[in-house]
Amino acid sequence: MSMHLPSNKGRGRRAPMADINVTPLVDVMLVLLIIFMVTAPLLTAGVPVNLPESRAKPVDQDQKPVQISIDDKGQVFVDNELTADTALPAKLEEIAGRAPGPDGKPAAVFLRADQGLGYGKVMKVMGELNHAGLNRVSLITDASAKP
Template sequence: MAMGLMNSGRGGRRSRRAPMAEINVTPFVDVMLVLLIIFMVTAPLLASGVPIELPDSNANPVDQTPDQVTISIDGEGYVFIDDARVPVGGLPQALETIDRGADGKGPIIVLRGDKALDYGRVMAVMGELNRAGFNSISLITNAKGAATPVSSGSSDEE
């Protein structure tokens, strides 16, 4: 304590630093770049959250519109509206909750079905969509490879 009095009594110099008026933004930029990379990698995975192995087709690609609802049927037969799983037997009630819009026609329905599914299961979902009043349904396929050629079904060789 005596030293403190001695220094201040003689007009000694006080060592005080001036406040710094600059902000170092380098760590902030580094964090933002890492977050940007994370979002760029995960954004395509969020487009279709239900893993489905689509059948192949040679059809032209369908334009995506913002007023569309994706209905997916996975390999086990469970139905999803966008990414939400619909309880078994609850598809009619879930379809009633879809917003019809101002014109009353409703959004375009995009139907994705696993290629291992029974044809009857896909038709049952399409029947429920039709009964709910959704008449504009797009079937989504995989366009990577050529589709298996369709035979006429009549093999009358004698």
């Protein structure tokens, strides 16, 4: 007994191809991988900027924000009241515990720091703000910067 298998010899039409060529897909994926590998380190590196000066427009606020100022000696003032470094976390917890604004978010915080102040002191205050749950922090800059 023999079995008859259909062949393509007498027909003139080509059989459909059932294979998928994955080489172009692999090439595109490798190029995308290289692009992401090259650009990822650039996203973490910052550009040196002069933060104390800005031409940004003022932000509109519904409720009165909390003013936190750090002078050139490193003293912290909360709403123009001198606050010791040890009392700052408790003061910020008190501010965070107040009733939220009309949008349901905690009060906005305006942070003003002297230009000659060390970066570590500002980051310490911002860390305390974050720990207290005050995440709406705006850094105040001098708006008189020239283009």
